Amino acid sequence: TSGDGSTNGSDSNGSATGGAGREGNTTGNTTATVGSAKTGGTLTVATYASFTGEDTAGAWLKSAFEKRHSNATVEFQVPENGVNQFVQRAQQGAPIDADLYVGLNTSELVRVRRQLDSPLFRSSGTVDGTDAIKQTLDVDPRGRAIPYDTGYITLVYDGTKVDEPRSFDALTKPRYANELITENAQQSDPGRAFLLWTVLAKGEDGYLDYWRDLLDNGVRVLADWEPAYQAFTDGEAPMVVSYSTDQVYYHDSKAQLRRHQVGFLDGQGYANPEAMAAFADAENPDLAREFMSFVLTDRAQSEIAVRNVQFPAVKGVSPGREFEKYAKEPPNPVTMSYDDLAGSVGGWVEDWSRLVASS
Amino acid sequence: MAAVSERGPADTNPTGVELDDVTVRFGDVAALRDVSLAVEDGEFFTLVGPSGCGKTTTLRAIAGFETPATGAVRIGGREMGGVPPEDRNVGVVFQNYALFPHLSVRENVGYGLRFHDPPGEVTTRERVDDLLSLVDMADMAERDPDALSGGQQQRVALARALAPGPDVLLLDEPLSALDARLRERLRVTLKAIQRDLEITTIYVTHDQAEALAVSDRVAVVNDGRIEQVDTPERVYREPASRFVAEFVGDNNRFEAEITGTDPPRASVDGLDVTLPNASDVSAGRPVTLCVRPEAIRVTDGDVGSSGAAATTMTATVESREFLGDAYRLHCRWNDRSVLVKTGGRRPPEGTVRLAFDTDDVQVLTDE
Amino acid sequence: MAAVSERGPADTNPTGVELDDVTVRFGDVAALRDVSLAVEDGEFFTLVGPSGCGKTTTLRAIAGFETPATGAVRIGGREMGGVPPEDRNVGVVFQNYALFPHLSVRENVGYGLRFHDPPGEVTTRERVDDLLSLVDMADMAERDPDALSGGQQQRVALARALAPGPDVLLLDEPLSALDARLRERLRVTLKAIQRDLEITTIYVTHDQAEALAVSDRVAVVNDGRIEQVDTPERVYREPASRFVAEFVGDNNRFEAEITGTDPPRASVDGLDVTLPNASDVSAGRPVTLCVRPEAIRVTDGDVGSSGAAATTMTATVESREFLGDAYRLHCRWNDRSVLVKTGGRRPPEGTVRLAFDTDDVQVLTDE
C-alpha cells in the first residue's frame, strides 16, 4: 500500500542518539578496569536503529570496547521489529544469530516470557557493576536483563500558554480542555508508559474512569512520539507526554526554555528503563558478559546518557554539568516492575485502546 | 422511384444549405479551398469525387465539426458560425458508423430522440421500431453494435441519423458496405423519406450509378475544389471539364485537332470525326473528344444503322469483362485503347468495326 | 483485363483453400452453416451475398481468427486446425481497414516484412515504395493513418496485405470506399498482381458488376449457406435458385404456370410465353420465369426485330432512373412492376410495348 513509510516497528521512541550536550563530556571514571582482554571474537549486538550509526552511543561503545579488547569485534544488527524478531525466530525454529540484545523494556520482557516456553535470554551471571544499578530500575527479577539507562516519562508543556499541571486530576479540569497530546499505548513507548503511570496513579479499577474523563476533556492520542511532539511544537496543543530530558535541547534560548517546561504530575515521573540481555543461544556469552560490564562502567554510562539523552542506570554517574542541569529527574520516580506487568499489561492496554477507539 | 428533376431555387429556403467560399485546413493541408455551394431546401444533393478530395470534410464543415478557416456555412439562410453541432438539427451518418458501443442497437437508434420529439404522432419506441424495420434490423434491436456485421452497423447508423427527423441529412457513404439489393432498397426508402419530409440531403457516394440515379443535382469535387454542379444528365453528358468527363462514368478520350468549322469536324490520328453542330470550336485548336463506351456500337462489318452520320474505326478486342447486363470490351485502335460497352450473349472477338454517332461526341476545349 | 475463364481443378494445389462443412457460431447465432468450398490455387474467387450473410466470417475462418465449431479449413491441402494466423501466410484486408494508428503509412505497409523477406530480390524499402506507388499513395508515406481519408486508408490496407507476398489473399470489400475510377484501376492492378503472383484470392464485394467482372468463380452466400458456386456468366444466366436469380443483378420475376411442353410454354397472367427448348418442365407445374431488364426491349409500337420468337406486352412507364450509360425504367404491366434497362438519349415515356426473346427467359422450378 502506498506511502505508509512510517509503519516502523517497535522503535524505542524516547531514546535518541545525540550529539547535543557533547561538550558536557566530563568523564567520570576513565581508569575503570573491566575484565581482562583475553576473551575475543565477534560480538553480535542486536539493537534498535538509533543506537547505532554516527555519533551514537552504540558507535562509541563499539570503538571503546574494541580498543579495550583488541581481538574482539562488535557488530550491530538492527531488526526492524526489535526483540519480537527473536521471539518469532525462536517460535519458528529459525536460528538466532546474535549474542546480545540492547534496548529491552519491561513490557517487552513480559511479552518474551509470555510467548516462549524456554527462555530466550540467558541468566547474566556475574556481571561487574550490577551492584551499582539504581534500585528502582531493576526490571528483571530473574536477573537476565540488566538496565543500562532510563528515561522518565512526564509532561512537557508550553509555559507561555498554560500553567504547570501539577496533578493527574488537574488534567481533567476544563482549564486543560483540548490541551494534552499523548501517544498510542499500543505501539509507542512513552504512550504506554503514560498509560501504566495512570494505572499506578488511579489503580487498576480507576484508570479507565480517569481516561474517560481525559477523553471527555479532549485528550488526543496520536500514533507516536514524533507526530505528537511535532504537533506540540507546531502549537496544536500546549502539553505533550514526553521525556523529562526535554530541556537539554533548548537551554540555548530562554524563550525556548519557557516553551519547554517539564511538569511532573503529583511529583512523579514514570521511569522507563532500557535493558540488555544475552541470548540463551549466544555463541559468545563470555564476550557478551564483558560487553555488559563495560556498558556499566562510569565512563560508558555517562557517554550513553549524553548520547542517548537518558539518565544513567548506575548510581553516582555524572554525565556532565549541562546534562545534570537541564535533564530533570522526578522527585518520585515510579515504574511498574516486571511482576506488576506480567499477566496484566496486555489487558490494560486492550481495555484502554477499546475505550479510546470507541469514544 | 427517383425521377430526375431539375429544381429551381425555392423562394423560401428554410433548410437549404449554403457554403460561401469555405476553406478548411488541417495544418498545412487545405482540404477544402474556397468551396461555394447552394443546396436547395428539400434537394437531394450528391458529392462525388476521388478519394481524399474533401467530401467528408465538406460534410463535417456543414455539421459543425470543422471550423472553416475562411468563409461561411449557412443553413436555412442562418449563418452557422458559432452554432454548435447539436443546434444545427443535422443528421449525420459517418463513414465509420461511430455507433455507441455501450448502447444496444435500439438505444443507439433512439439516442437522438432524447433531445427531439419523434416526428409524427408516434412514441419513441414506435419510431425506433419503424426505423429498424426500415433498415431491416428489427430482429437485432437488442444486440450490441460489436456483434453486428459491417453492413448491419451501417444500417443502424443510418436509422440513428434519421430518427430525430433532421432538417438536413448528411450521409457519408451510408450504403457503402451493403449489397446492391439492399442498397437499392434503402436508397429508394431514403429518397422517399427525403421527398416526404422534404429533408435537404447531402449525400456522399463513390458509386456513380447511384449518384446519378438518385440525385437532384451532383457536385463533382476534385482536390478540395468544386469542378461542376449540375443535374446528373448534364454532368454525364456535358461535363464542364476534362476531369468531370473522365471521372463520371467510363469514357474514351481522344486528343484531336479541329480541321473544319462548318460543319465542325476534327481529326484523330488521321480519322475524320464529324462533331455536333453546336460545338464551339475554331480551326487548328487542339481539343479533346470524348465518346462514352455505350455510345460505341460494334458492327461486325458494315457501318451500322445510323448511316453517314457515324464515325467508324477498325479495332481489335484485347480483353473483355462480363458485367452481367453487358460486356465491357477493351479494344485497341491505332495504339489507343478504346472502351466499348455492349450487350448481348456472346461478346465479339478478334477484329471488329466500331462506330459512333456525331451526337455522341463531346468536345472539350483544353482550358 | 480480366477475361472470364473456367478453371479446372489443378493437379497440385499448393495454395488452394478448402472449407469442409464449416460451421461458425457466435453464441447462439450460427454465422456459417456447413459451408463447403474449394478455391483453386491461383484462382480469383469472389463471395457475394446480402449484408450479414457470413462473408466476413468465412474470411475470418480461413485466416484463423474464428475457430469453426465443426468442419475443417485446409490451405494448400494442409489442415489448418491449430495453425495460428501468423503461420498461414494469408494476407487480409479488413472491411474497416484496421490500420495501425501508431505507425506511419510506410510502417504500416512494411509491418509484415518484419516477419517475411520481401518477395523478389528487393529490399524492404523498395518493396514498400513499390506497393505505395501501386496504390497511388507514394506521396503520403510519412503520414499517420489518422490524417488519411477513408479511401486512402483502404489503399494502405491493401498495400499492407500485399507486401509480404502472401499465398492467399483475403479481401473484405477492399475497394468499397473508393470512387469508381480508382476502384477500377486498383481492381485491374489487383487482378494483374494476382495473376502474376498466382495468389489465390478470395474477395468479398457487394459490387456485383465488380464481382462478375473480376472473378474466376463466384460463390453466392445466403444466411450462412452457399447457394451457388459458378463462373460469373453461369451465376448470372443460370442461377441455381430463386435467391441467386434475384440477388445477382436486376431481374424481373414472373410466377407462371406451364401450359405446354413441346415446345415448352407457360402462361403469366394469361400472357403466353414461349420458353427456351432446353427447359425441364412438366405441365401444370408452377414455375418462376425470370427476364433480365436489359433483355427487355422497348419497341414503340411494333413487335421488334426478333419477330415471332419474342414475347410482347404493353406497359406504362411509371418512373425512370438515369444510370449514365442507360435508363432504368420502372414500368407497370397488369399490376406487376417490370424493370427495363434501355440506352439512348431520351427515355421513352407513357405507354410502351415491351418485348423479350425466348432465349432470355430463365425458368426456375420452385424447390
Add this chain to the structure above:
Amino acid sequence: MARRAERLALPVGVVATFAILLVVFYYPVGSVLVAAVVRGGRLTLGPLADVLGDPFYTGMLAGTVRDPFGVPAGLGGWVRAGFPSVEFGLFGFTAWQAALSTVASVLVGLPGAYLLARYEFVGRRTLRSLTIVPFVLPSIMVAVGFLAMFGRNGLLNDLLSIVGLGPVGGVLFTLKAVVLAHAFYNAPLVTRLVTTAWESVDARRVESARSLGASRLRAFRDVVLPELVPAVLTAALLTFVFTFLSFPIVLALGGLQLATVEVWLYARVQDLALGEAATLGTIETVLSLSLTYLYLRYEARQVRSRGTTTLSRHRLSIGWRTLRDPVRVGLFAYGIVVVILFVGPLASMVVESLTGSGGLTTANYAFLARQQAATAVGTIRPLPAVRNSLLFGLGTLLLAVPMGVVVSVLAARGGRGSRIAETLMSAPLAVSGVVVGLGMLQTLVFGTTVAGHRLVASGPVAIVLAHAVAAYPFVSRNVTPALSGIDSRLLDSARSLGASRLRVLVDVELPLVAAAVLAGAAFAFAISIGEFDSTVLLSQGVNTYTMPVALERYIGNRSVGPSLGPATAMGTVLLLVTAASFLVIDRLGGRWQP
C-alpha cells in the same frame, strides 16, 4: 527457433509471474493468514466468529453473528425503537472513513483529469508527470506537511488572516483531516487513471451524439462518461481498499479515537498475538478481495472500443475571455484547491526542513551532509539511499511492467474464470501491509526449510521482487482497460501479416496503450520509491536501505534537536528525486503519449 521462443514467451511470462507471486506473496501471506482458521493444528472458525461477534468490531452486526435467528426480532426492536442510530464498530467505522475518503478523492481528482485530458496549456505534460508525487511520500511527512499547512498556526490560517478571514481551527485530529490526507494520496490516482481513459475516447462518437442533438454536456454524459466510469470506479475501488487498510496517517492526523482495523491488527502483531492478527487480516482481505472481484466482474462487462480519432484539447487560456468562461474560472478555482491541498503540505514540508527553533536554518541539510561523510558503521547515508531507491525503482519498473502486462493480457482476452484469476492476481493491492510484512519476515527473512535446506531470501533481489509484486497490480489496473479497448481487428491484421502473439503485443497493443503502460510504469516506480515495510525487512546489512528507510532512521535522530527536521530534509530530497524521476520517465516514455 525464434518463433518458438516467441510463442512460449507469454505462457512463460504467466508462469514466471505466478511463481514470483507464489514465493514473495501468496506463500508468505498464506502462512500468516492460515493462523486465522487453524488453532492447535485443527481447523476452526471460532476465532473468526469471535471477532465478528464482538460488538467492538462489528457493532450491531455482532448480534447477527452470535445469534442469527435473533435477527428478525432484533430488527423489529430497532424499528419499534424508531430507528436509533446504528453503530457498526471498528469495521464499520473503517469502512465509513474509507468511503468518505473515496468520495473526497474522486471529487478532488476528477476535475484534474478533466483539466489534463481536455485542455492544452504550458506545462501540462509536466503537471501530468508530477501528479504521482504525493503517492511516494511517507505518511509521517504528510503529517508534518498537514500540521504545518492546516494546523492552528498553519500556513492556511496565516493566509486567511491576511485576507481578513478568521482562522479555521479544528481540522486536525478530526475525521476531516484523515479524509483530506487520504485525498492527498489518492486523488492523484483518480486523476491519472481517468485522464488516461479520457484521452482514448473516440471523437467520432461524440460528434455523432452532438449531431443527434446532444449538447456538449449531454454528449459528455452519454458518450464520454460511460467510457470514463470504469476508470473512475477502478480508482474509487483502489482508493477504498487503500484507505480501508490505512493506518499510520490515521493515527498521526486523527489519533487513536479514529482508529481503523489496521491499527488493531498492528497492535496484535506488536503483541505477537499472531492468531488474532491473522483473524483481522483475513476479514480485511476477504472484504477487499470480494469488492475487487465484484468490480472486475463489472469491468469485464463494459464494452470498450477505442476509436481511432481522439478528442482534441481546448486551449486553457483564451485571452481575456478566459475570465468570462465559467468552466475556465471553475478550473482556476480548482487550481487554488490543488495548491492548498497538494502544494501546501509539500511546500510546508520543505519549509519545515529549512527552519529550526530559531528560524531559518540549514542545519538539517548540514545533518544530511554529516551523515554522508560519517564513518561509523550503521550510519545511514543519504546518497546511497538515493541510489538504492533509484535502482530498486528501476528494477521494479522493469519487472512489474512485464508482470502487469502479462496479467492484463490474460484479463483482457481471457475467458471463463479469468475474473477469479484476476482477483487473486490483484490480491497484493488488497492485503494489509502489516500482514504482508509479517509474512515476509516469517518465510523469507527467517527462511523456509525445503528438503533439509533453510532458504533465506533477502537483499536487493528480494527487495525488487517484493516491490514488483506490490507494484504490478497498478500496471495491470492501468493497462487492462486500455488493452480490452483495442479493436481486435488490429490484432488480427498483425497476426495475418505474420506476427506471433508476442509480437502483436509488442508491436501493436503496447504502443497503442503506451499511455496506460507508462502510467502503470510510473506507479510501479512510485510504489518502489515509497515502499517501506518490506524494504526494511529484507534489507540485510546496511547496503540496501532506501530513501524512506533513511528518512525513518533520521526521524529517531535528535542530533539537531527533538524535531523532525532531518527527516523533512530527507523528505525534501525524496520529493525532488522522485519528481525528477517522474519527469524523466514521462519524457522518455512519453513519445507516444497524446
